[in-house]
Amino acid sequence: MKRLALALALFACKPSRPPAPQAARPPADPPSSKALLAEVDRLKDQIKGKPKTFEVVSALGNLYYENGRYLEAVDAFREAEEMAAPVQAEAEALRKRGVKPAADAPKECRRAPEHGLAQIAEAAGKLDPPHRLRCLEDALEMALQDAARRGNSLYLIGDPDSALAEHRRVLEQSPDYPESLFFVGAILLEQSNGNKIQFAAGKKYWERLLKVAPQSPRAAIVRETLPKADEVFKARPQTQGSAASSPAAGNDPPLGHPPAPTAEEMRNLQEAVANTERTPELEKGLDDLLAEGERDLDQGRYQEARDAVVRVMPMRPDDPRTSAAMGGAMRGLGRMEMAQRTLLHALQLDPKQPRALYEIGKLKAQQGDKEGASRSFAALKSADPAFARSHKVDEELAKLR
Numbered sequence: 001m002k003r004l005a006l007a008l009a010l011f012a013c014k015p016s017r018p019p020a021p022q023a024a025r026p027p028a029d030p031p032s033s034k035a036l037l038a039e040v041d042r043l044k045d046q047i048k049g050k051p052k053t054f055e056v057v058s059a060l061g062n063l064y065y066e067n068g069r070y071l072e073a074v075d076a077f078r079e080a081e082e083m084a085a086p087v088q089a090e091a092e093a094l095r096k097r098g099v100k101p102a103a104d105a106p107k108e109c110r111r112a113p114e115h116g117l118a119q120i121a122e123a124a125g126k127l128d129p130p131h132r133l134r135c136l137e138d139a140l141e142m143a144l145q146d147a148a149r150r151g152n153s154l155y156l157i158g159d160p161d162s163a164l165a166e167h168r169r170v171l172e173q174s175p176d177y178p179e180s181l182f183f184v185g186a187i188l189l190e191q192s193n194g195n196k197i198q199f200a201a202g203k204k205y206w207e208r209l210l211k212v213a214p215q216s217p218r219a220a221i222v223r224e225t226l227p228k229a230d231e232v233f234k235a236r237p238q239t240q241g242s243a244a245s246s247p248a249a250g251n252d253p254p255l256g257h258p259p260a261p262t263a264e265e266m267r268n269l270q271e272a273v274a275n276t277e278r279t280p281e282l283e284k285g286l287d288d289l290l291a292e293g294e295r296d297l298d299q300g301r302y303q304e305a306r307d308a309v310v311r312v313m314p315m316r317p318d319d320p321r322t323s324a325a326m327g328g329a330m331r332g333l334g335r336m337e338m339a340q341r342t343l344l345h346a347l348q349l350d351p352k353q354p355r356a357l358y359e360i361g362k363l364k365a366q367q368g369d370k371e372g373a374s375r376s377f378a379a380l381k382s383a384d385p386a387f388a389r390s391h392k393v394d395e396e397l398a399k400l401r
Contacts, residue, residue: 054083054117058146068341070153077150084143087121088173091136094129101134109135117142144170148179156337160187178213181205182222186334194235203229220366221334228300232333286312293325294355298391302332320350328359331366339363354384358391370400 052060061076108123117139124135151166164187167180174180185205192199206222213219225232293308306329309322316322327343330336340363346356361376377397381388388394 054080055111055113055142057083058142061146061149065149065153068337070156073153074150074157077146077153080143080146081150084117084140084146087117087136088140088143090121091133091140092173094133094136097129099129099133101137102130103134104131105134105138106131109138111139111142140173144174144177145179148177148183151180151183152337155183155187160191163187176208176212178209178216178218181209181213182216182218182334185209185222189229189233192233199229199233202233215368217336217367220368221331221336224366225332225334231300232302282315286315290322290325293329297325297328297332297355300332302329305329306333318349320346320353320356323349324353324356324359328355331359331363336363336367352379352383354380354387357383358387358393361393361396365396365400374400 057080061073064073120139124132147170151163155163167183170180185202188202289308290312293305296305309325323346327339330339343356343360357376357380361373365373377393
């Protein structure tokens with residue numbers, strides 16, 4: 001247990017951005033996310049109910065988040081938020097008194113495995129107000145990331161309204177926080193559905209993101225999507241009797257993210273697929289739908305592409321071409337985590353699948369990984385030169401230089 005706690009503390013201290021030159025490095029690299037999560041699962045009963053530091057709870061939330069276990073991430077991040085709340089209240093009280101944070105961060109503010117939020121807050125209490133506020137704000141940066149990731153997790157489990165509220169709370173504390181500017185804008189745009197005031201508000205958040213954080217990985221998708229926002233987020237017809245049109249349902253779920261089916265619905269779907277006769281007519285219909293989705297993708301009509309391909313997926317769950325098209329649609333709709341998972345699945349099925357290589361290259365470029373994007377585009381040129389030419393891969397490579 002002690003070794004696990006230390007590993008989690010080291011994981012918590014792993015910086016989410018390149019550290020400042022004076023930042024202390026942990027004495028050893030923390031274990032991989034998957035390996036550490038496996039150990040957490042193995043010792044879950046022993047960990048339950050035991051006292052934990054803010055850093056350990058935050059690390060648990062990030063482990064769940066990075067491994068796609070979003071329901072558990074929501075709960076862990078909520079616990080971390082509750083632990084950080086008194087420190088946030090103290091920082092807010094200082095700001096209301098007109099205190100401005102000092103330019104330099106005292107050494108007492110540096111986080112280490114044995115010196116976390118609680119110890120930093122205690123040390124900050126002995127400093128003058130400007131240094132105290134700087135100390136608290138630096139220590140709370142991890143809490144801001146936790147709150148933003150909780151918002152992302154809520155979004156990914158199909159609860160955009162709670163996600164929107166969570167990201168708005170982040171912006172109350174840090175008005176230019178890039179991740180929250182992106183998601184508030186995205187959710188407002190997705191839910192606007194013809195509401196011009198909400199649509200304009202969503203665009204303003206995205207425009208603000210481009211102004212304050214042009215190098216953010218989210219900025220790339222905003223730059224690509226914002227000029228065609230009228231088309232991407234156009235009003236969608238609602239089916240009578242659907243959950244989206246129900247007065248009690250509230251706002252629509254995120255684009256491409258319907259409510260999760262029940263276990264019984266999944267069994268029924270699997271049985272229906274298994275019992276469906278695979279006639280030449282059916283296969284031709286699936287081919288036509290997939291081709292339609294790919295045409296929409298090439299024209300930047302990501303919602304239409306998703307709507308076409310989602311009808312093919314149940315019948316072809318292990319078809320790399322179908323997975324590649326769905327991954328491309330998710331990338332275009334800003335669903336980066338889902339896009340990455342789907343595209344990697346396509347490449348596991350077929351490492352030379354051209355659209356998967358193209359879309360993963362675009363995704364890596366948007367995330368700022370120029371080297372990874374270059375490798376994917378180069379692999380595409382080797383695997384399918386004709387596809388690479390038709391999709392102007394040489395131009396994409398030129399952008400990376």
